[in-house]
Amino acid sequence: MSKKPVRVAVTGAAGQIGYALLFRIASGEMLGKDQPVILQLLEIPDEKAQNALKGVIMELEDCAFPLLVGIEAHSDPMTAFKDTDYALLVGARPRGPGMERADLLAANAQIFTVQGKALNAVASRNVKVLVVGNPANTNAYIAMKSAPDLPAKNFTAMLRLDHNRAASQIASKTGKAVAGIEKLAVWGNHSPTMYADYRFATIDGQSVKTLINDEAWNRDVFLPTVGKRGAAIIAARGLSSAASAANAAIDHMRDWALGTNGKWVTMGIPSDGSYGIPKDVMFGYPVTCEGGEYKIVQGLEIDAFSQECINKTLKELTDEQDGVKHLL
């Protein structure tokens, strides 16, 4: 018997990431090749954006995806999020050259109060929310705080791009295949302060730390390369990363919905106090997923260098949170 369709809302649907994301959701790469989907697409109420959205919808139709059983275009989150089971909040201004993600806070924060309230009012009570729009952690925090009737744990931020970037750098440093990497963690904010931590990681069962055995590379090459990768892409392309961001969004939602079989992945989630992070801070943690729920990997030893990195990224997040207090 075929499964009941689920509703997937995507904001910023006519943007760069939207264009790299929607076709993969519709083909079943996010929720499984047996899961029909209805796309509920939101763009701003602007003629150009709505026209662009129409064009994207025409292309989706022209793919004749067997799993795509409905497509809706919206300009109001109150209709776009109606009964939605999954919400990917991508729509926001991207940064340009010379900007930090925190510079986007003033421009984008308001979007997430409005959308958090709309999710609170009309979405499925089990909606799984992923915030991609930057600054992703704080926008997710705003959306969560604006939706008091939904469980806080349903709101997450995208750290998966940092996780995938870290995995790729480790694979190239060790000369091994990226698929063999397990137990990688990225702590904190989706920003250059994130702490990509390979102390526990293995590749084909061997310790990554032992294989690399180079603390200076970790500190002076690996962490800055992963942390500044977004800026390097903007410098090279003149536009912020889109296909890799869409890919990370697919990975994040797929793993959350379908499980990781014990494998660690990184998600930005509201802290439950684990590892001394104050409750509700939207923080990147290593997690495993099963039965539609994520669980923080517990009991990891935090050494002095790691604690210093975690404190730095936490301070940035609490400063961002302070900066949006007036909106909540």
Ligand SMILES: NC(=O)C1=CN([C@@H]2O[C@H](COP(=O)(O)OP(=O)(O)OC[C@H]3O[C@@H](n4cnc5c(N)ncnc54)[C@H](O)[C@@H]3O)[C@@H](O)[C@H]2O)C=CC1
């Ligand atoms: N968390 C992460 O790892 C990453 C996050 N990003 C962020 O994702 C966001 C989107 O990036 P792109 O797709 O490249 O930007 P884009 O400018 O190509 O597309 C954004 C789209 O969102 C729409 N939009 C703006 N406000 C909206 C609202 N209130 N409701 C619905 N739609 C709205 C715009 O009209 C536009 O079509 C940016 O904030 C960017 O910084 C990008 C890469 C990685």
Ligand SMILES: O=C([O-])CC(=O)C(=O)O
């Ligand atoms: O850097 C940006 O502004 C876009 C982004 O978040 C990333 O590529 O990590």
